[in-house]
Amino acid sequence: MPVFSIKHEAVENIYAQARAEAPREACGMLGGSGLEATKAYPTKNSDTSNITYSIEPQEAFSVIKRMRADNVDFIACYHSHPETEAYPSPTAKAEAGNSELVYVIVSLQRPDEPELRAYRMNGDDVEELEVRVYN
Numbered sequence: 539m540p541v542f543s544i545k546h547e548a549v550e551n552i553y554a555q556a557r558a559e560a561p562r563e564a565c566g567m568l569g570g571s572g573l574e575a576t577k578a579y580p581t582k583n584s585d586t587s588n589i590t591y592s593i594e595p596q597e598a599f600s601v602i603k604r605m606r607a608d609n610v611d612f613i614a615c616y617h618s619h620p621e622t623e624a625y626p627s628p629t630a631k632a633e634a635g636n637s638e639l640v641y642v643i644v645s646l647q648r649p650d651e652p653e654l655r656a657y658r659m660n661g662d663d664v665e666e667l668e669v670r671v672y673n
Contacts, residue, residue, distance in 0.1 A: 539666065539667065539668045540573060540658075540665070540667050540668070541573060541667065541668045541669075541670055542573045542574075542575070542614075542640055542642075542656040542667040542668065542669050542670070543573060543574040543575065543669075543670045543671075543672055544568070544570075544574075544575040544642075544654075544656075544669065544670070544671055544672075545575065545576050545577070545671075545672060545673070546671050546672065546673050547577075548568065548575055548576065548577055548578040549654060549671050551578045551580070552564075552566070552578050552616055552618075552642070552644055552654070553644065553652050553654075555578075555580050555618075556618035556620070556644050556646055556652065557646065557649060557652075559583070559618070560618070560620045560646055560649070561588045561620045561621070562583060562586055562587060562588050562620070563583055563585070563587060563588060563589070563590065563591040563617050563618050563619070563620060564580070564583060564591075564617065564618040564644075565580075565581055565582075565583045565591040565592075565593055565615070565616065565617040565618070566578055566579050566580040566581045566593075566601075566615070566616050566617075567579045567581060567593070567598065567601050567602075567605075567612055567614070567615055567616070568612075568613055568614035568615070568616060568640070568642065569605040569608060569610035569611065569612060569613065570610050570611065570613045570614075571610065571611055571613070572613070573613070573640065573667070574613075575613060575614055575640075575642075576610060577605075577608065577610060578616070579601045579604065579605065581593045581597050581598070581601060582594070582597060583617075584597075588620055588621070589627075589629075590629060591617045593615075613639070613640060614639060614640035614641065614642050614656070615639065615640075615641055615642070616641075616642035616643070616644065617630075617641075617642075617643060617644075618643070618644045618645075618646060619643055619644070619645045619646065619647075620646045621646070621647060622645065622647065623645050623647065623653075624643040624644060624645035624653045624654065624655040625643065625655070626641065626643065626657055626659055626664055630643075630659070631659055631661065631662055631664065632661075634659035634660065634661070637658055637659065637660035637663075638658070639658070640656050640657070640658060640667065641656070641657045641658070641659055642654060642655070642656045642657075643655055643656075643657070654669060655669060656669050
């Protein structure tokens with residue numbers, strides 16, 4: 539199983555955003571290199587929904603410019619599932635367009651113990667990645 543590494547600070551920022559935006563889904567983008575994420579870039583969920591998320595193209599472009607300034611690549615998207623498990627929904631699988639992009643999902647089923655999982659998706663094909671958090 540491929541390994542996706544993510545900095546502890548980024549994980550904590552994602553958890554804080556997910557809790558703050560619940561019961562709606564939170565979303566954002568991750569910067570880093572290869573399969574190593576070093577920084578979370580929160581974005582607005584333009585769907586304002588508890589079951590879907592969308593990032594406006596203009597905001598995504600702005601975040602990618604910030605990533606370039608920070609000398610990192612856009613390697614992953616993340617979103618939260620406020621009430622369900624950290625597994626891609628049929629909608630997420632249908633909308634996943636880049637099989638190289640990592641999709642990180644945080645479940646808040648147990649808000650005091652959020653669960654973070656990572657995947658690569660290509661249509662109905664879902665590959666889970668082992669997640670390693672580092673300092």
